[in-house]
Amino acid sequence: MTQQGVRWTVEQVLTLAPDAASREAGSRLGAAGPWSGVGSSDGGTVWGLCEGSGSEPYRTVVTVADGTGPAFRCDCSSRKLPCKHALGLLLLWAGGAGAVPEAEAPAWTRPWPVERRAGAGRERKGPAAGPHGAAGTGDPEAARRRAEQRAGRITAGVTDLEQRLTDLLRGGLAGAEQPGYALWEETAARMVDAQAPGLALRVRELGAIPSSGPGWPVRLLEECALLHLLGRGWLHRERLPDALAATVRSRVGLPTSADGSPVRDRWLVVARYDTADARLTTRRTWLYGAEEERAVLLLSYGAGGRPLEPALPVGLALDAEVSAYPDTGRRRGALGRRFGPPAPARTRPRGVTAARAAADYGETLREDPWLESVPVALERVVPVPDGDAWQLADADSDTALPLTPATGNRPGLWRLVALSGGAPVTVFGECGHRGFTPLTAWPTGPGPAVPLC
Amino acid sequence: MTRVDALPPGGSAAAAPAVWEALVTSALLGTDRRTPPGSGHGPGAPEALLDAAAAETVRRRAGLRPARAARRPDPAPGDPRPALPAAAAHRLTMLLADRPGPAAGGRRGGAPDLMELLPQWLATANARGFAAPPEALPALLDAARGRTDLRPAVLAFAGPRAVWLARLNPDWRFALRAMPGVGPVPPGSDAEERVRRLWDEGLFAERVALLAALRTRNAGGARELLASTWAAERAEDRLMFLDSLRTGLDAADEPFLEEALADRSRNVRATAAELLSALPGSALAGRMAARAVTCVSLDRALVPPAIAVEAPHECDAGMERDGVVSSPPAGRGERSWWFGQLVEAAPLRTWSARLGGRGPEEIVALPVSDGWGGELHAAWCRAAVRQGDGAWARALLGAPTAPEAGGPGAVSLAERAKLLGTLDAEERAAWVAGFIATHGLSEAFQLLGMCGVPWAVPLGRAVVDALDIARDAGSYPWSFSGVMGLAERCLDPAEAGRLDALLATPDEPENASPGAGSYWAEAFQRLVTTLRLRAAMAGELEGGREE
Known part of the structure; x- marks a missing residue:
């Protein structure tokens, strides 16, 4: 729900980009140069003509002011959504x-957004499985059956x-470890047939472990x-107790719905990152409730280049309800x-020590033994090199959490180290059995959040 | 290794690792071959193993404890400079995110080339004395790693924390070697002692950087530091160290340089001689003047009088000691080679007295007999550059509007560019503007590179007018892409408004290159967009000062 008349920030726009190449191409077009006839209406439509390689300029229209996320249309033949022209225009x-x-939308902008919005509405019933996706329609008896x-x-x-x-x-x-070992793919397919996508995903992940380096038998x-x-x-x-049974059902892959009672709070957006495999892009957004003092995870999915929800x-921070x-x-x-629209906030998540974070993860395993990690903010920690790896050491004791090995390959690690400069910082991340994955950091003094992912 | 390197979970579970090891072994080999602990052999064994392993896995994960902290690095030194204004910090992120790449078909399109604006942004931020945002340091260092020309500005902007950071990441080692401006030794009460220690114990690159930094602050002190270990340095090191005396060169350096004229290494001797000849009051300059004047005389018998040249017949030991190289490069006569070196090293003020009290313009205008003109003028050009003599440079450059695109003395574009370097910024810009107005842009690139940024108004207008003329003439715009790129970076942003008229795609004139019109419009479009962006950038950096 982007309000009419509220301009987005550049960051908001850039997060729409389906990949890094689009982000760059869009940035290049984000200057007055190639554009003519641009305008925006108070109905939340932005339009413009972009000089391209063809003889006619591309007509680009973006509608931002409706509840379902932005809708894009462009004459170009790019299959990416949004295309670089839409990004540049935004x-x-x-x-x-x-x-x-500000202007009155010209006639050529009109037929498009409507059509597109309808399409977007249909798509939303897809993989995200909205609140009523599982129940379907029709009589309850049929649903139960x-x-x-x-x-x-x-x-x-x-x-x-x-x-x-058991056979294995x-x-x-x-x-x-034998080459050509096809058990996992075939078993995963069997789990898909059994309508247990959660199991299928786990089985597929097993297939990657034998080639994951030393120690693989333990992990497998x-x-x-x-x-x-x-x-x-x-x-x-x-x-099983109800909560654990619900966890099992969800882990197996049965759709669940956010049926908890809505909690209104000032939800701080503390971290966001996308992961992608061949089929699906998953966007994870961590919100931290200033009063609730806990983090919740928003998940959204985009398949095959389809746009994710606007980031x-x-x-x-958002004044909003979360279920x-x-x-x-x-x-x-x-x-x-x-x-209200998202607004800058000075709030930071309340942090804990390294020891507390490790204990939190352990305790949470009681509710969900399959949990990989828990969200946690560490307060007053210093990134410290430890051989080839890194750890976050408590500034005031001699304990530390190792960073996950994958962190070492990411530029985010160096942003964290640079931000710290050997002094304590606050770091939000995911703490689990593989170690700590830093996602966002704040300097000890005043200063904005620095995304690390 | 994916496991947290945890402290042991405690005494009561001391047996647990052994149990887990046994489970892993049994799983790896198969329960048919190795019976898992706590279960019997038989068809139920795999399931019992999985049950036990599940319990053990959850137990192990739940029992994780934090590790012991490794040795912490010393904190980075503080940076007293004020933080960037928020808008400028955001702009920096955008500039650094723009990786140059082959854009669609190698064509640049109408959008600005952000990475090319980074040097300018850095220069402005450095001039304003802002500190780099710590989280931007990795991207800055990565950019400087790939582009050595960016390094001095990046390292000055990045400040002491970048050096601290570079110690932790081998990719950024270059930051430890070069420390322009800042100097590797931060000021403090024991600065002198630390300078001494770094000079005595540092790596070669660190010592060069130290000497260069010290020379800008305290020229005499730097020379004395060098003199204190001079005899013990290796020849190639002596050459590099001597070279750093170019900065802040003055008469006090003469005794040291005189001594270096007797150095074992020929290259060191030559450099010492070159530095001495740049000091017009030095004994060496006097000796060279005495030699040079015997070769040049005014033949008053001719009308108008002309300069007669009698090149030296030999290169004696004294000349060699004063840095004259005796053997000429292939294809040059010995005598003209020696002659050129003598004139180049003689103080220019010598010539007025020798040639009847004439000023530089008059001297340059004199005819030269027997085809020695080129040799003599070229040597004067080198002397004017070396001695930084504006009056002679002006005379040798001549009027920018002179036909044949050349003054009386300046033979090549490169020489002209160097001569321009001795003039002040305003005069330089005016000269280049005049040159472009007469000769167009085709030879102006190198000269433009000598002009201060942003270009002075007359120069900027001359460039834009010349571009406009080139377009009207139907030229291919890509012949001008070098000048266009320079204009994007150097034109005063205040000029953007005047360019709007150029943005329209004009009707193509006859005999124009097909399609050129739209390319020109695109190029001008990019020029205007870039200028606007630069104006915004400058405004953002200015904004922080008012706060």
Whole structure:
């Protein structure tokens, strides 16, 4: 819900870019140069003509002022959404300084946004599985019957999976290292047939472990054991406490909905990052409630170049309602009503010590043994080199959390080290059994949030 | 290794690692071959193993404790400079994010080239004395790593924290070597002692940087520091150290340089001689003047009088000691080679007395007999550059509007560019403006490079007018891409308003290169956009001062 007349920031626009190349190309077009006939209406439509390589300029239209996220249209043949022209136009608009004057939208802009918005509306019923996606429509009896059928399929799939794990352990994990070992892909496909996408994902990830370097048998055994635990959990879900049963259902891959009662707070956007595989881009946004003093995770998905939801810029705060999903310690949430546009905020998450963060993770495993990490802010920590790796050391004691090995390859690590300069900083990140993944940092003194991912 | 390197979970679970090891071994080999701990052999063994491993995995994860902290690095030294204004900090991020790459088909389009604006941004930020935002340091150092020309400005802007950071990342080692302006030794009560220690114990590159930095602050002190270890330095090091005396060269350096004329290394001797000849009052300059005047005389018998040249017949030991190189490069006669070196090293004021009290203009206008004119004028050009003599440079350059694109003495564009360097900024800009107005842009690139940024108004207008003329003539715009790029970076942003008229795509004149019109419009478009951007950049950096 971007309000009419509220200009976006440049950061907000750049986060729409589907990839780094688009971001660069868009930035180049974000100057008055190639544009003519630009304007924006108070109905939230921005338009312009962009000189391109063709003889006719491209007509580009973006609608920003509706609740479903921006809609784009452009004459160019790019298959990226948004294309660089749309990004450039938005950058021009966001840059202010009168580059895009207020005007009446010309006729050629009109038929498009409407059509596009309708399309966007349909797409939203896709992978994100909105609040009512699972229930479907029609009479409750039919819905119940469908749910039972699906549970039956999953049970058959889990039984099959258990059998395969047992066979694997009987023969030994060493066999999984053999080239051409096709068990995982085939088993994952079986889990997809069984309508258990959560299991399918875990199985597919198992396939990568034997080639992940020294120590792989330990990791493979851990993950096989946790998969087995999840399977057992599913088969005995009736005997589990409600919360744990909900966690199992969600981990297996049954859709859940954010049916917790909405909590209104000033939600600070503390971190955001995208991960992508061949099929799907996943955007994770961590919000931190200033009064609630806890973090919730927003997840959104984009398949095959489809735009993700417009990103919330790190460092801004939202006066909004968030509803929790029933599983995993109410950690995942969905953004509900907003009571104003995002605004800059000085709030920072309240931090803890390294020891407390490690203990938090351990305690949370009681509710969700499959949990990889918990969100946590560390206060007064110093990044310290430790051989080839890095750790975040408490400034006031001799304890430290190692950073995850992957952190060492990212430019974010160096931003963190530079920001600290050997002095304590506050760092928000994910703390888990692989170590700590820093996502955002704040200097000890005044200063804005520095994204590390 | 994906596991947290944790402290042991405590005494009661001391047996746990052994259990886990046994589970892993059994899993790796298979329960058929190795019975897992705590279960019997048989069909239930794999499941028992998985049960035990699941419990153990969760237990191990839940029991993780933080590791012991490694040795902390010493904190980075403080940076007293004020922080950047927020808008400027944001701009810096944008400039650094723009990686130059082959844009669509190698064509630049109408958008500005942000990376090219970084040097200017850095110069302005440095002039205003702002501190770099710490989180921008990695991107700054990465940019400087790839472009050595950016390094001095980046390192000055990045400040002491960049050096601290560079010690932790081998990719940025270059920051430890060069420390222009700031100097590797921060001022303090024991500065002198630390300078001494770095000079005695430092790496060669650190010592060169130290000497250069010290020379700008305290020329005499730098010379004395060098003299204190001079005899013990290696020949190639002596050459580099001597070269750093170019900065702040004055008469007090003469005794040291005189001594260096007797150095074992020929290159060191030559450099010492060159430095001495740049001091018109030095004994060496006097000796060279005495030699040079015997070669040049005024033949008053001719009408008008002409300069007669009698080049030296030999290069004696005294000349060699004073830095004259005796063997000429291939293809040059010995005598003209020696002659050129003598005239180049003689103080220019010698010639007025020798040639009948004439001033530089009159002397340069005199005819020269027997085809020695080129040799003599070229040597005077080198002398004017070396001695920084504006009056002679002006005379040798001649009027910018002179036909054949050349003054009486300046033979090559490179020489002209060097002569311009001795004039003050305003005069230089006016001369180049005059040159462009007469001769167009095709030869102006090198001369423009000598002019201060932003270009003075007359110069900027001359360039824009010349571009406009080139477009009307139907030339290909890419013949002017070098000048266009310079104009984007150097034209005064205040001129942007005057350029609007050039943005329209004109009707193509007859015999114009096909399609040139739209390319020109695009090029001008980029010029205007870049100028606006530069104005915005300057404004953002200015804004911080008022706060």
